[in-house]
Amino acid sequence: MIAGxxxxxxxxxxxLIETDSGRVIDRERSSSEGSGVELRDRxxxxxxxxxxxxxxxxxxxxxxxxxxxxxxxxxxxxxxxPGLVExxxxxxxxxxxxxxxxxxxxxTAGAWAEAKLxxxxxxxxxxxxxxxxxxxxxxxxxxxxxTGANGFAxxxxxxxxxxxxxxxxxxxxxxxxxFASGSALGRMGREAAEGGVFRAGTGLAGSIQAITGxxxxxxLRAGDGEAAVxxxxxxxxxxxxxxxxxxxxxxxxxxxxxxxxxxxxxxQEGTQxxxxxxxxxxxxxxxVDVVMAELGDEAGALGAALISQxxx
Amino acid sequence: MIAGxxxxxxxxxxxLIETDSGRVIDRERSSSEGSGVELRDRxxxxxxxxxxxxxxxxxxxxxxxxxxxxxxxxxxxxxxxPGLVExxxxxxxxxxxxxxxxxxxxxTAGAWAEAKLxxxxxxxxxxxxxxxxxxxxxxxxxxxxxTGANGFAxxxxxxxxxxxxxxxxxxxxxxxxxFASGSALGRMGREAAEGGVFRAGTGLAGSIQAITGxxxxxxLRAGDGEAAVxxxxxxxxxxxxxxxxxxxxxxxxxxxxxxxxxxxxxxQEGTQxxxxxxxxxxxxxxxVDVVMAELGDEAGALGAALISQxxx
Numbered sequence: 001m002i003a004g005x006x007x008x009x010x011x012x013x014x015x016l017i018e019t020d021s022g023r024v025i026d027r028e029r030s031s032s033e034g035s036g037v038e039l040r041d042r043x044x045x046x047x048x049x050x051x052x053x054x055x056x057x058x059x060x061x062x063x064x065x066x067x068x069x070x071x072x073x074x075x076x077x078x079x080x081x082p083g084l085v086e087x088x089x090x091x092x093x094x095x096x097x098x099x100x101x102x103x104x105x106x107x108t109a110g111a112w113a114e115a116k117l118x119x120x121x122x123x124x125x126x127x128x129x130x131x132x133x134x135x136x137x138x139x140x141x142x143x144x145x146x147t148g149a150n151g152f153a154x155x156x157x158x159x160x161x162x163x164x165x166x167x168x169x170x171x172x173x174x175x176x177x178x179f180a181s182g183s184a185l186g187r188m189g190r191e192a193a194e195g196g197v198f199r200a201g202t203g204l205a206g207s208i209q210a211i212t213g214x215x216x217x218x219x220l221r222a223g224d225g226e227a228a229v230x231x232x233x234x235x236x237x238x239x240x241x242x243x244x245x246x247x248x249x250x251x252x253x254x255x256x257x258x259x260x261x262x263x264x265x266x267x268q269e270g271t272q273x274x275x276x277x278x279x280x281x282x283x284x285x286x287x288v289d290v291v292m293a294e295l296g297d298e299a300g301a302l303g304a305a306l307i308s309q310x311x312x
Numbered sequence: 313m314i315a316g317x318x319x320x321x322x323x324x325x326x327x328l329i330e331t332d333s334g335r336v337i338d339r340e341r342s343s344s345e346g347s348g349v350e351l352r353d354r355x356x357x358x359x360x361x362x363x364x365x366x367x368x369x370x371x372x373x374x375x376x377x378x379x380x381x382x383x384x385x386x387x388x389x390x391x392x393x394p395g396l397v398e399x400x401x402x403x404x405x406x407x408x409x410x411x412x413x414x415x416x417x418x419x420t421a422g423a424w425a426e427a428k429l430x431x432x433x434x435x436x437x438x439x440x441x442x443x444x445x446x447x448x449x450x451x452x453x454x455x456x457x458x459t460g461a462n463g464f465a466x467x468x469x470x471x472x473x474x475x476x477x478x479x480x481x482x483x484x485x486x487x488x489x490x491f492a493s494g495s496a497l498g499r500m501g502r503e504a505a506e507g508g509v510f511r512a513g514t515g516l517a518g519s520i521q522a523i524t525g526x527x528x529x530x531x532l533r534a535g536d537g538e539a540a541v542x543x544x545x546x547x548x549x550x551x552x553x554x555x556x557x558x559x560x561x562x563x564x565x566x567x568x569x570x571x572x573x574x575x576x577x578x579x580q581e582g583t584q585x586x587x588x589x590x591x592x593x594x595x596x597x598x599x600v601d602v603v604m605a606e607l608g609d610e611a612g613a614l615g616a617a618l619i620s621q622x623x624x
Contacts (some may be wrong), residue, residue: 011616014611014615045495058389068593068596068597075595076596076597077597113549125460125461137560141453141456141460141465142456142458142459143578144454144456145455146453146454146561147454147562148437148561148562148563149435149436149437149562149563149564149598150562150564150597151597152559152597153453153560153561153562154560154562155559155560155562156559156560158555158559158592159556159559159560160473160552160555160556161472161473161474161475162473162474162475162476163473163474163477163486163552164476164477165475165476170592171592172592175592176477186375189316240472240475243470243472244471244472244556245560247464247467247468247470247471248449248457248465248466248467248468248471248557248560249465250460250461250462250463250464250465250466250467251456251460251461252461278486280381280467280470280482280483280487281389284380284388284389285380285388285389285462286461286462286466296360
């Protein structure tokens with residue numbers, strides 16, 4: 001058996017997985033808050049509990065972490081997991097469990113899961129783009145996962161697309177994440193409501209200021225036409241960043257994951273439409289397919305487990 | 313022996329290379345103008361001539377081409393080589409010569425040459441950025457060359473960094489190449505001259521409108537202070553695109569190639585300065601070294617030859 005964790009800003013999710021089949025045998029969740037030592041003990045306890053409950057042993061553990069996770073097992077930077085920064089979580093868990101522990105970025109892990117078991121199957125060159133509160137990405141190039149020199153590859157949300165644009169929470173001006181994340185969708189909803197349209201959003205949220213991406217998504221699902229206009233603008237912003245990834249990587253496929261996949265077909269079709277329209281030289285290259293991820297919110301934990309197995 | 317061509321918009325350059333050592337044995341040049349058939353005959357003739365002159369046989373040929381070169385050997389798009397578009401140069405030369413012919417993008421080839429014999433040696437993760445009339449790039453990731461699904465990877469000059477910026481000759485608004493190529497350096501020189509500074513440029517070029525990147529470089533070499541101010545602004549534009557490449561690829565090194573390397577140390581130092589300053593989270597990651605390419609304008613032909621050998 002192998003175990004994979006997805007360690008987000010609030011919660012950690014763990015999957016117990018059968019080594020050969022990739023089948024999920026059991027699941028567990030916990031808070032991810034607190035210090036590095038607390039997290040080590042909590043995650044180690046989860047592995048022990050899953051072993052006990054399923055009468056099995058875990059041979060390798062993978063951790064997908066929201067942040068700059070150095071391949072040595074140390075999280076170097078993570079706004080969402082301040083207690084983990086500079087704590088050698090990988091080696092500490094390895095010492096506690098007595099099995100290899102691999103640490104990586106959560107979107108990198110998600111890309112690998114989609115490559116092996118999801119919407120990336122059959123493709124040696126694709127980009128995984130997780131649209132959630134922020135943007136996470138992972139790349140499969142020539143059948144291999146892009147990790148970078150330190151394990152920091154795929155921080156594409158920070159790619160600047162509008163150098164004189166608005167200032168993001170990172171301090172950068174105009175990064176892709178500012179325009180094309182779940183947070184951006186919420187801002188677009190508020191801006192529309194301030195402009196006198198998108199009453200559905202105000203109704204759902206209670207006030208203009210309370211509108212988030214969740215309300216835009218809810219209005220979309222209820223068939224609200226103004227939400228559809230907002231989504232079109234949003235898909236254009238997503239696609240603009242994708243054009244950069246296409247000219248750089250030449251993928252044959254883009255796999256969209258993350259919480260916003262809840263929107264479903266309108267997100268997929270809108271993004272595909274704008275990608276075809278904005279991509280330079282689109283008529284000179286085979287179409288790049290935009291598809292939806294297949295593994296939902298378990299992709300990160302699944303991929304972390306699969307990668308731990310390869311490195312063990 | 314292997315032969316490598318760099319097929320640019322005006323000229324084709326060929327190197328005859330000793331297979332094991334990578335040593336250049338002989339060189340030849342020709343025009344690259346005309347139809348696909350004419351080019352096939354001219355390049356085939358060069359290989360024959362080099363064989364004859366050196367009393368040897370060539371076992372594999374590589375072609376680095378300015379444009380979207382499909383891995384099948386067909387150039388799909390090339391503003392600079394209109395006669396080549398949709399012509400199956402690879403298979404046609406292979407038929408004529410009776411040896412394997414690999415076709416690839418010129419900057420991709422240059423990256424591989426620097427990886428094996430130049431400034432990329434010892435690094436498994438680096439970006440090669442050729443600053444010439446436009447921008448060409450190639451990436452080595454985990455020790456392997458990034459080619460993409462079709463062989464189109466590395467068209468990073470088309471990466472949009474200023475979505476509401478000026479329109480480029482490609483029709484895009486605000487691609488990196490608009491701001492950070494040799495053409496951009498010339499425009500910056502003209503703009504400075506129009507603003508009443510950079511008299512050295514006007515003097516060298518004869519008129520404001522005649523100023524190109526060449527005159528800015530010449531003024532820099534002559535120690536002109538106003539040219540140094542222009543270069544600083546230019547280095548900032550180069551570095552902005554590099555920050556995108558760093559967050560995406562996590563390279564340990566950036567190798568600057570292309571004609572503008574003539575500027576030397578001021579370009580390298582200015583770019584390094586701005587990269588350190590603009591890169592998000594720079595203090596959380598090891599420094600990314602900006603270094604100058606070592607193989608000069610023969611990198612493309614050399615890399616094409618080395619790749620042809622691997623694929624043969």
